[in-house]
Amino acid sequence: MRQKVVLNLGRIEDLQEGSLDRLVASLVKFSKRKWIQAEAEKLMVHSAREWGLDLIFRHLWEQLGLHSILKSHFSKAHVSFHLAEAVYAMVLNRISDPLSKRGVIQWIDAVYHPSFLELLPNHFYRSLDLLSENKDSIELDLFERTKNLFDLEVDMVFWDTTSTYFEGKGPDGLASYGYSKDHRPDRLQVMIGVVMTRAGIPIAHEVFPGNQSEVDTFRQIIADMRKRFKLTRVIFVGDRGMVSKELLDALDRDHIEYIVGMRMRKAIDVGEVLKTGGRYKTVKGNLRVKEVWYDADRYIVCHNPIQAEHDMHAREEMVQKLEKQIKQNGFKSLIGNSGYRRYVVIKKDSVVGINQKTLKEEARFDGKYVLRTNCQLDTDQVAIAYKDLWRVERAFREIKSSLDLRPVYHWRDSRVRGHIMVCFLALVLESALQRRLKEKEITVEYTYLLRDLQQLRAVELTMDDRKYLCRTELAGSAHQAFKGLGIRPPLQVSDLTSSSPNNSDYYLQPLF
Template sequence: MSYKLTENQSITKGAEWINRDEVLDIFNLEYFEQRTLYRVLEIIGENYEEIIADVQDVLFEIFDFEHTDINMDWMSFILYGDKCPLGKYGYSRDHHPDKKQLTIGLSELFSPINVPIGMTVREGNVNDQIHLNDTFNQVSHRLREGSMIVLDKGANRKENLERIENSKLKFLTVRQINKSDESTWLKNFDKSMAELVDERYGVYGLKKKFPCRINYLFFSEDLYEKQIEAKLRKVERLFIEAEKIQQSIENKRKLPKKYRINNQLVECEYSYQTKLATLSESEAKNTLKKASITGREGFFCMVSNKDLTLREALAIYRQKDSIEKISNSLKNENENEIKPLRCWSDMSIYGALIVGFLAQLFISLIRFEHPELKHTSPKFIKISLMNLTLTVEYKKSGGKRHIFSNFNLLSQVILAQNQAIT
């Protein structure tokens, strides 16, 4: 843990870092070979489910958390090498579809606690809807009746929501806008008839109750402008592509390479025709706009089995970004990055992931116990701890005294209650 929260380089360098005389002395360890550290990771991995359960036992025994509402999120890690069975090709959130990956599920107690309590690992081709079963099973028995689970759209499916509800829990998630919404809500949406939920971003909302759930439809002026701008940029890009293809047709030249299949084993005859010959530039762009702009811009819809106000529903879902920050922290080289997972065994990978998870847990607990550090990033907490200086004073009697110095405001808040500041 100490290495993970300071240097945090490769496992190889981790063995070198720990095998220093000072570190071995402080932690009462003996010198060990590098391969021993890999074996330790395997042992940790073999027991990772028990470790998570023990962590949960300790957390809920020590802390009387004010609630057990949780956020759930899923992410992917690139797996370097092809020997590990966990590695599969799948939807890559890291934009590396050419590399195998594995998927991680995280559970975090909702704000203002923001402490991670669970982590599950699955193959890289397992989608969020399926992975939810493992993530839910790992933490559901820790949740009080009526607790809320906040999910993103990727894990939303009928069976998952029914399972949460059957466990006497609540849920809040985003759902896909469908044709029925277009005809009943979007087509006749009138801001003057809706509730102003967020004046800053121009968010308006409507609420529709059903026997077993409540739909919350929102329209955001800020989101509308961003989505329209993005689609207009797409229109310009498509128009330029059509122009280049039209020029190739008129000049009887080959199509630009980017529009052709570049594979010597594939034979393909191209037949292209554009509409630019019969349309003006404005007419062509209007055609593209009609195809790109659907009328759903700026709208999003949430669903829950708990009767919330529009403001509550929006605020709760927005605060889900805390678990996304934990996910980013586990990938950020300046925070608690889990180093590139190479072709180890499954158990070694589990072990490396658990170590990263526990390091993030320590940071989250520091922020939970010290509200003044609530919005301090893991990066600055780690830098503060790394800047601490340890002086070992050897006495004539043979004893030693460890003196910590070089405190700053952050490290004083974290350690002053346990250490003397010089």
């Protein structure tokens, strides 16, 4: 072996005093891997938490004045700020990842919202009790704020009910067995009704015992709405499930205007109305309407030609399947099928045939539905108003699926009502966002929009002894939410070192 001196760097004793470290650091830049490792040592990432949904819905929360409304109604409590924040945390969780109240306490650690760090378990349960106590006054204040913010015309409100069941016993007097729209007659349940404007904004909700009929809830909410919200003229729009002669007669006596759908095959007056002639008037698209007066009551017959053709083909296909089944298996195969039995007739010598009279009667209903009203609106306006009832029905799908209203695990009356109030407030925020998107003519799949917003995260890190907040890139259609609200996303990097941790907006301090 031979040795060769390439370079004399000096005496080892001198280099060990610091010169060697500086020499190694200067050589790092010639090695990419070593340089990255050296720079990474300067960088410390502390957390990466959800941020997108909070940025959007906190803006709407403040616009609707909900924080100040809740604080004013919770003012008797010494921790009114924390209780109001606890309600917002539960509402945001309903929209993001519905969990139990214990689950929310753990979930808030994954969300970037500074004031959440101060919340304790008792804040959530106490706020539920206060929501229940102050429900009516909170809704009234929210109604006034919403009416002005969205320039709402509250001349027509929509009403529908649903049921949700309990896991366990439930509160006495509220939890009862009744007709379950969840198809769980084995569970104790509670009835819930929501009142919405024609623009699709919820303004009130009511909670009833699980065995209360829809007719009774409708009469109760009418009296409450007119008194509590001081509405002079309101037209109530309801589905055919709540219609009864006693209810409509009571509304007529009280001079309350209404638009309700009629049960097509069970109401005698509907059959007579459909027999009455008259010319249809085209409203828009495939909707045609005509006015019919019967027994001093006003009816609107609505007809959709495309739906009528679909109904006719469906019936013809059903008849073909029925004839085939009779030919192969005989009449006995239809004994357990009440839907098919009504279309067959037994002739002499036990010969089975198709009941042509029933088919002819069914053809009268193709593509049609009948409304009854005592208001003075034009026929086309009545029909359009009833079509808008889908907003309420869609709202119930939202509150029971994406907001995960059911099942309910609380057993105290106030906690159950408070839980439902949280779901109602979440529905208000989601409706407000969808209204803003519609106003800006932004068409986006709402479910995907929420998913994209959830991917926006806040990353806290330290570099050179300074603390920074970075946001991830906007994914998918997330930017549409900011556009719809007319706000800018936060800067990609913000300096937190000089910001006060008590300021809920400190993460918006700009760096450059």
